[in-house]
Amino acid sequence: MVGISKGHTARVNVINTGKPGSLTKSVWVQGFANPHSELLRQETFTLEPGASAFLDLSWDIIAGRDENRHQVRATVTVLDDEDSACAVTLEVFDNETGQTAALLPVSAGPDNG
Numbered sequence: 001m002v003g004i005s006k007g008h009t010a011r012v013n014v015i016n017t018g019k020p021g022s023l024t025k026s027v028w029v030q031g032f033a034n035p036h037s038e039l040l041r042q043e044t045f046t047l048e049p050g051a052s053a054f055l056d057l058s059w060d061i062i063a064g065r066d067e068n069r070h071q072v073r074a075t076v077t078v079l080d081d082e083d084s085a086c087a088v089t090l091e092v093f094d095n096e097t098g099q100t101a102a103l104l105p106v107s108a109g110p111d112n113g
Contacts, residue, residue: 001034001073002092008101009058011091012074018049018085025086026079031057034071047086058095076106 004010016025030042040061045053055074062070078086088106093099 001071002090002102002104003069003071004057004059004092005069006059007095008092009056009095010072010074011093012055012057012076013052013089013091014045014047014054014076014078015052015087016047016049016085017087018083020049022049022083022085023080024048025081027053027086028077028079029053029055029074031055031072031074033062034073040072049085 002010012029012031014027014029018025025047027045027047028042029045031040032038033040040057041055043053043055047053057072057074059070062072074090076088090104090106091100092102094101
């Protein structure tokens with residue numbers, strides 16, 4: 001979970017780090033607003049080895065609420081990733097300048113390898 005303020009976006013990045021010829025990965029990324037687990041966006045991707053994709057969760061898609069800061073969280077599900085080839089990062093950046101405010105590697109959970 002991460003907080004974003006007006007003018008910022010949280011981006012969930014996924015890359016298939018597998019070597020050429022390894023398996024294509026099916027990835028499902030969902031973004032939620034907290035504390036009510038309201039689904040904001042979701043996408044599915046098919047990632048060849050070396051390919052990447054992202055899902056953006058901007059402050060604007062939650063606008064309409066009175067808070068100056070919103071808590072968002074994401075889930076990433078990778079099918080058939082026994083070799084743990086997919087890497088995930090979470091980035092928060094300023095929409096106007098494009099400058100990254102934070103970049104965090106995400107570890108797999110206990111059930112995700």
